[in-house]
Amino acid sequence: MELMGCGTALVTPFRRDGGVDEPALHALVNWQIESGVNFLVPCGSTGEAATLTEQEWLRVVDVVVGSAAGRVPVFAGCTHNATHEAVARARKLTGIHGLSGILTANPFYNKPGQEGQYQHFRAIAEAVELPILLYNVPSRTGANLEPATVLRLAEIKNIIGIKESSGNIAQITELLTTLPRSFKVFAGDDGLALPILSLGGAGLVSVASNVIPAQMNRMVHSALENDWAGARRINRQFYRLMQAHFWEPSPAPVKAVLAMLGRGEDVLRLPMVPVTESTRRKLERMVGELGMLAGVAPTGEDLRMF
Numbered sequence: 533m534e535l536m537g538c539g540t541a542l543v544t545p546f547r548r549d550g551g552v553d554e555p556a557l558h559a560l561v562n563w564q565i566e567s568g569v570n571f572l573v574p575c576g577s578t579g580e581a582a583t584l585t586e587q588e589w590l591r592v593v594d595v596v597v598g599s600a601a602g603r604v605p606v607f608a609g610c611t612h613n614a615t616h617e618a619v620a621r622a623r624k625l626t627g628i629h630g631l632s633g634i635l636t637a638n639p640f641y642n643k644p645g646q647e648g649q650y651q652h653f654r655a656i657a658e659a660v661e662l663p664i665l666l667y668n669v670p671s672r673t674g675a676n677l678e679p680a681t682v683l684r685l686a687e688i689k690n691i692i693g694i695k696e697s698s699g700n701i702a703q704i705t706e707l708l709t710t711l712p713r714s715f716k717v718f719a720g721d722d723g724l725a726l727p728i729l730s731l732g733g734a735g736l737v738s739v740a741s742n743v744i745p746a747q748m749n750r751m752v753h754s755a756l757e758n759d760w761a762g763a764r765r766i767n768r769q770f771y772r773l774m775q776a777h778f779w780e781p782s783p784a785p786v787k788a789v790l791a792m793l794g795r796g797e798d799v800l801r802l803p804m805v806p807v808t809e810s811t812r813r814k815l816e817r818m819v820g821e822l823g824m825l826a827g828v829a830p831t832g833e834d835l836r837m838f
Contacts, residue, residue: 537570538752540741541578545796561599567745575609583801605632613639633663638673666694695720722774729755
C-alpha cells in the first residue's frame with residue numbers, strides 16, 4: 533500500500549485506573565479506518581509515548597496493527613535520545629508482524645547538530661529493514677533537521693519520507709523542491725496542511741483526525757485531487773477546532789473532545805493533565821456548534837464559519 537493521504541497520530545486511551553484501554557483503542561482504530569483514514573501512527577507525542585513503559589508501548593503498537601488487520605499501513609512511533617536505545621527499540625518493533633514502518637523523531641534534549649542527527653537516523657535505518665519516516669519537530673525536541681541533512685538521509689534506501697512539524701514553510705518548500713519526488717513529505721501540523729499539500733506534500737499526519745477523521749481525510753484528498761475550493765471550505769469549517777487542540781498542551785484537548793464523543797475516558801498520564809474547566813466549556817460549545825455532540829458532524833456541503 534502506498535503511503536499517502538491522511539494519517540492519524542493516534543491518542544493512547546487510558547482507563548480511569550491509568551491502564552491502557554485496549555477496547556477503546558481497538559474501537560478508535562476501527563472508526564478511523566471506516567472513516568477513510570489512510571494510515572495510522574500510534575505511540576507518537578499525541579499518543580503520550582513518553583509516559584508508556586516499554587511493554588505498554590509494544591502492546592499498543594501490537595493492538596493497533598492487529599486491529600488494522602492490514603487494511604491501512606501502521607507506522608509506529610519509536611524515538612529516543614540515546615542512539616543505542618533507539619536502535620534497540622526499533623529492532624524490537626520488527627517482531628510485530630504486519631507493522632508497516634517506523635516514525636522516529638529528532639533526538640530530544642541532547643540538541644545534536646546536523647552530523648549527530650544524520651548518524652543517529654542512519655544507525656536506526658541500518659538496524660532494521662522496515663521503512664522509516666523521519667519526524668522533524670524542533671519545538672518538542674530542541675533540534676531542527678535541516679534540508680541538507682534530510683537530502684543525505686534520503687539516500688538511505690529505507691528512509692522513505694519525513695513528517696515535517698517545524699512550521700517553517702521556507703524550509704519545507706526547500707525540501708519539496710530538492711528531494712527526489714519518491715521521497716514523501718507529510719505535513720505534521722493540521723493548520724499547515726493545505727500550504728504544504730499545495731507545494732507538493734504527500735499528505736498529513738493529523739491530530740484533529742482523532743475526532744473528525746472523515747472530514748480531515750476529505751480535506752486532504754480534495755487538495756491532492758486539486759479540488760482546492762472544496763479543501764478550503766473544509767479547512768475553514770474546522771480550522772478553529774484544529775487550533776483548539778493546542779489551547780492547552782496536547783493531547784489534553786483532543787482527549788477531552790474524544791470523551792465528549794463517548795470514545796474514551798478523559799484520562800492522561802502525568803506530567804500531562806486534563807484541560808481546565810474553562811477550556812472544557814469552550815471545547816464543548818465548539819463541538820456542539822459543529823453538530824458533533826449529536827453524532828452528526830457537518831459534511832463538506834454544509835460548512836460555515838464560527
